[in-house]
Amino acid sequence: MTVIGGFFFLGPAGHQFAHSWSKRESFEQAPMYVAVLTYLGFGIVTLFGYFRDFLRAVGLEKCHLAQERDEQKDFVPLYQDFENFYTRNLYMRVRDNWNRPICSLPGPEFDLMERVSDDYNWTFRLTGRTIHNVINMGSYNYLGFAENNEKFLQPVANATKEYGIGVCSTRQEMGNLDIHQELEELVASFLGAESAMTFGMGFATNSMNIPALVSRGCLILSDELNHTSLILGARLSGATIRVFKHNNMQSLEKLLKEAIMGGQPRTHRPWRKILIVVEGIYSMEGSIVRLPEIVALKKKYKAYLYLDEAHSIGAVGATGRGVTQLFGLDPSDVDVLMGTFTKSFGAAGGYIAGKKELVDYLRAHSHSAAYATAMSPPVARQIIRAMKCIMGLDGLTVGIQRVRQLAENTRYFRRRLQELGFIIYGSQDSPVVPLLLYMPGKVGAFSRAMLERKIGVVVVGFPATPITEARARFCVSSAHTRDMLDKVLCSLDELGDYLGLKFSRRKCTQFELDS
Amino acid sequence: MDVKNLKEYLHWLYYQYLLITGIYVLEPWEQSIFNTVLLTMVAMIIYTSYVFVPIHVRLALDWFALLVQGRVDHITHLSG
Numbered sequence: 001m002t003v004i005g006g007f008f009f010l011g012p013a014g015h016q017f018a019h020s021w022s023k024r025e026s027f028e029q030a031p032m033y034v035a036v037l038t039y040l041g042f043g044i045v046t047l048f049g050y051f052r053d054f055l056r057a058v059g060l061e062k063c064h065l066a067q068e069r070d071e072q073k074d075f076v077p078l079y080q081d082f083e084n085f086y087t088r089n090l091y092m093r094v095r096d097n098w099n100r101p102i103c104s105l106p107g108p109e110f111d112l113m114e115r116v117s118d119d120y121n122w123t124f125r126l127t128g129r130t131i132h133n134v135i136n137m138g139s140y141n142y143l144g145f146a147e148n149n150e151k152f153l154q155p156v157a158n159a160t161k162e163y164g165i166g167v168c169s170t171r172q173e174m175g176n177l178d179i180h181q182e183l184e185e186l187v188a189s190f191l192g193a194e195s196a197m198t199f200g201m202g203f204a205t206n207s208m209n210i211p212a213l214v215s216r217g218c219l220i221l222s223d224e225l226n227h228t229s230l231i232l233g234a235r236l237s238g239a240t241i242r243v244f245k246h247n248n249m250q251s252l253e254k255l256l257k258e259a260i261m262g263g264q265p266r267t268h269r270p271w272r273k274i275l276i277v278v279e280g281i282y283s284m285e286g287s288i289v290r291l292p293e294i295v296a297l298k299k300k301y302k303a304y305l306y307l308d309e310a311h312s313i314g315a316v317g318a319t320g321r322g323v324t325q326l327f328g329l330d331p332s333d334v335d336v337l338m339g340t341f342t343k344s345f346g347a348a349g350g351y352i353a354g355k356k357e358l359v360d361y362l363r364a365h366s367h368s369a370a371y372a373t374a375m376s377p378p379v380a381r382q383i384i385r386a387m388k389c390i391m392g393l394d395g396l397t398v399g400i401q402r403v404r405q406l407a408e409n410t411r412y413f414r415r416r417l418q419e420l421g422f423i424i425y426g427s428q429d430s431p432v433v434p435l436l437l438y439m440p441g442k443v444g445a446f447s448r449a450m451l452e453r454k455i456g457v458v459v460v461g462f463p464a465t466p467i468t469e470a471r472a473r474f475c476v477s478s479a480h481t482r483d484m485l486d487k488v489l490c491s492l493d494e495l496g497d498y499l500g501l502k503f504s505r506r507k508c509t510q511f512e513l514d515s
Numbered sequence: 516m517d518v519k520n521l522k523e524y525l526h527w528l529y530y531q532y533l534l535i536t537g538i539y540v541l542e543p544w545e546q547s548i549f550n551t552v553l554l555t556m557v558a559m560i561i562y563t564s565y566v567f568v569p570i571h572v573r574l575a576l577d578w579f580a581l582l583v584q585g586r587v588d589h590i591t592h593l594s595g
Contacts, residue, residue, distance in 0.1 A: 440540065
């Protein structure tokens with residue numbers, strides 16, 4: 001629910017925009033009994049957890065996890081905190097739903113190795129069978145570049161033969177290859193920015209570059225649900241961090257006002273820099289950032305904006321340029337455009353783009369550029385060919401077709417799930433679809449039942465999500481055909497009835513089927 | 516056919532009970548412990564209500580009757 005009255009800094013068109021945008025997002029709340037039963041389920045399993053811990057302490061049961069040695073029993077306990085308790089007593093019981101070994105490339109369908117456990121998930125053994133053609137609804141394969149097509153991968157093979165695999169040096173020493181220059185120019189022209197710099201690891205792009213941009217005496221305003229890499233980078237920088245409620249513009253404006261009026265904590269001097277850190281698409285919620293409002297706020301209060309487009313680059317926007325294109329904004333409005341190549345480009349690594357002065361500063365001062373190995377050349381060649389494919393520079397229309405196919409698949413999948421009666425979070429354009437399961441028992445049952453029907457899903461539970469909101473997260477890909485999506489939807493329909501997952505009380509009448 | 520449907524329906528109900536209480540994740544002997552404790556509690560509740568509820572209801576009705584009787588006596592006393 002948004003309150004339109006607070007947005008006095010937007011013009012009349014902005015008000016209309018904010019109102020229509022809020023209708024495209026939904027975070028429906030489940031009925032009250034669902035929350036009560038979820039707490040009940042967790043309570044009962046916690047009681048049994050205490051009971052099993054008691055049996056282990058008394059010695060009636062062998063402890064399979066790490067334990068302190070007898071000589072250390074008088075020291076500060078290592079394994080008594082809640083996280084270890086939770087791991088021992090709840091996570092271990094349903095552990096077979098995660099870390100499943102796969103033995104093919106993670107395209108729209110993949111092969112799994114069958115794995116059984118004889119002692120309730122403490123140890124696993126592989127039976128030797130392979131489960132073929134499991135539909136993959138968990139990989140971040142938004143544009144289908146995780147493919148084994150010989151024609152498309154020939155340039156990558158040539159780059160491997162020409163450059164080898166490892167660079168064996170950092171960017172600042174001897175790791176700056178011509179393929180990196182080519183990649184960076186291409187990334188800058190793809191995004192519409194002046195200049196760009198690429199790094200070997202997406203997580204490290206955030207955690208190593210935010211400390212280079214801000215330091216003590218600066219203020220970071222970060223969204224509640226930001227990714228761990230952003231939080232780690234913010235903490236490493238030493239700047240003051242204040243958190244605003246997820247996608248809530250009143251909360252952000254209040255913090256900005258307080259920051260500007262109050263200044264730094266004790267001295268009340270003005271902040272050296274105020275950096276607003278948000279993501280394009282939040283992968284646990286499927287929500288899209290309210291970029292026009294944030295840009296208006298940033299211009300009004302003279303702050304800087306750091307936009308992490310890990311999930312949204314290539315996946316949203318009419319031609320795959322990300323949230324700036326989705327909202328029709330100028331990319332130069334965003335000060336620091338960051339993204340990763342892991343999700344939509346089928347490679348690895350990250351980039352930061354922006355004004356030339358910013359990127360030149362980062363080339364000299366980034367920790368990643370100074371100490372981390374440069375990106376591997378075959379990976380860089382894969383990104384170049386994927387980006388040229390999306391931009392259409394290779395002469396074919398495959399790229400733009402994939403972007404359109406992804407948008408169509410996303411709309412179809414979300415609309416059908418809403419019709420079936422599930423609670424889905426997030427915006428209508430986001431290819432990440434979280435389906436709420438709520439109860440801890442249903443989390444394990446759902447994942448196992450979907451695997452029996454040869455569909456691989458990712459379920460997420462307590463530490464990554466709030467305790468009452470366990471969910472299954474689907475990632476729609478442009479490589480999924482309509483048949484595969486229909487098969488998944490059919491299985492979801494059956495399982496929804498059998499497990500009792502259809503909590504939505506909304507009648508979906510408001511979604512137009514646009515082409 | 517009806518017996519088979521009934522059996523499947525009961526099986527589905529038991530499965531829902533396992534999922535909702537979270538017992539589904541536990542090992543079978545833990546499930547047995549929980550079921551035993553729960554059934555014992557339910558049996559005790561049923562026994563207690565069988566023994567005491569009729570007596571309590573009767574006493575409550577008697578008290579209400581006394582209230583009404585007392586009011587009638589008061590009115591006749593005033594008018595008489």
